[in-house]
Amino acid sequence: MAEDVEKTDIELEGVSSATMAKLKKAGLSTYESIAVTPSREIEELTGMGADTAQKVMQLARVKVDLGFIPATQVLEKRMHMLKCNTGSPDLNRILGGGIETDAITELIGEFGSGKTQICFTLSVLAQLPVDQGGFGSKVCVIDTEGTFLPERIKQIAEARGLDSNTILQNVLVARAYNSEHQTILIKNLPQIVHEHNAKLVIVDSMIGHFRGEFIGRGTLSDRQQKIGSCLAALLRVAEAFSLAVVLTNQVQAKPDTSYGDPNKPTGGHVMAHACTHRVYLRKGKENTRIATIIDSPYLPEEKARFGVDAAGVVGCEQ
Numbered sequence: 001m002a003e004d005v006e007k008t009d010i011e012l013e014g015v016s017s018a019t020m021a022k023l024k025k026a027g028l029s030t031y032e033s034i035a036v037t038p039s040r041e042i043e044e045l046t047g048m049g050a051d052t053a054q055k056v057m058q059l060a061r062v063k064v065d066l067g068f069i070p071a072t073q074v075l076e077k078r079m080h081m082l083k084c085n086t087g088s089p090d091l092n093r094i095l096g097g098g099i100e101t102d103a104i105t106e107l108i109g110e111f112g113s114g115k116t117q118i119c120f121t122l123s124v125l126a127q128l129p130v131d132q133g134g135f136g137s138k139v140c141v142i143d144t145e146g147t148f149l150p151e152r153i154k155q156i157a158e159a160r161g162l163d164s165n166t167i168l169q170n171v172l173v174a175r176a177y178n179s180e181h182q183t184i185l186i187k188n189l190p191q192i193v194h195e196h197n198a199k200l201v202i203v204d205s206m207i208g209h210f211r212g213e214f215i216g217r218g219t220l221s222d223r224q225q226k227i228g229s230c231l232a233a234l235l236r237v238a239e240a241f242s243l244a245v246v247l248t249n250q251v252q253a254k255p256d257t258s259y260g261d262p263n264k265p266t267g268g269h270v271m272a273h274a275c276t277h278r279v280y281l282r283k284g285k286e287n288t289r290i291a292t293i294i295d296s297p298y299l300p301e302e303k304a305r306f307g308v309d310a311a312g313v314v315g316c317e318q
């Protein structure tokens with residue numbers, strides 16, 4: 001038994017077990033996570049010297065073979081990407097099938113537009129097997145606003161005929177109390193997702209704490225740099241572990257709008273660039289919600305209508 005435990009631990013040639021332990025403690029417990037973490041960040045996370053950090057990063061890169069590969073192989077990898085059912089066929093359609101692995105999907109909208117409802121629904125549906133539109137995996141949730149409601153997850157699971165206890169067991173939740181805490185939780189994700197083999201990570205909401213804590217013009221670049229570093233870490237996790245990241249983001253009023261929608265997503269360019277797909281949500285007629293893809297490398301700017309009821313996100317095509 002002890003041997004099995006040994007075997008699952010990673011090894012890097014010429015690196016002491018003490019150094020390996022430091023990496024593990026910092027959440028860098030896979031070759032992938034070490035290979036894709038900048039050496040300066042490895043230094044900060046582990047307290048090891050610059051030379052050692054460089055060395056472990058390079059050795060890990062050899063293990064995971066990061067380098068040029070033919071585009072056919074990239075296509076092959078992308079063909080294995082999974083898409084998670086959102087609960088609404090129309091929303092799935094505009095997302096090109098559903099919430100995608102290896103990418104960050106950002107849900108943007110004002111209060112009550114359905115961001116958290118989508119997160120709850122995904123927390124349930126992602127657990128279904130792949131042939132039923134899920135990832136067949138656990139889900140990690142970072143709740144920054146204290147809006148995570150297990151009762152609602154239970155309701156959604158039961159409305160869909162699923163065993164709510166099992167579903168709740170497989171949603172791992174961390175409450176982030178401030179931006180620093182949120183950052184630590186994000187930086188520790190490699191360890192958690194590896195340990196639990198989670199294929200969906202949710203951060204609801206991404207920017208709230210940063211907006212609340214960094215007030216005034218002078219703090220803007222510091223804030224943006226810190227948000228950027230979290231987003232880069234999230235993208236690395238998405239790619240290294242082939243999982244889906246879903247972030248929520250609120251909107252703020254643009255003071256200079258004379259026509260069109262006066263709201264724009266918070267987080268500025270840093271957020272806009274880091275997120276693969278941006279989905280803008282608003283309230284529609286008769287308690288429906290309207291989602292629009294606003295910025296995606298390959299999805300067209302399309303609109304979808306969905307509903308929210310006891311089962312979470314549902315279609316409203318009838």
Ligand SMILES: Nc1ncnc2c1ncn2[C@@H]1O[C@H](COP(=O)(O)OP(=O)(O)OP(=O)(O)O)[C@@H](O)[C@H]1O
Nearest residue numbers: 109110111112113114115116117118250308309310
């Ligand atoms: N059980 C339910 N049945 C029907 N509709 C529901 C149910 N639970 C929540 N809703 C709808 O979802 C809305 C809340 O949406 P949600 O919590 O996703 O907002 P949000 O976009 O996350 O907002 P915020 O920015 O405040 O976090 C409620 O106003 C209600 O219309």
Ligand SMILES: [Mg+2]
Nearest residue numbers: 115116147204
């Ligand atoms: Mg919410």
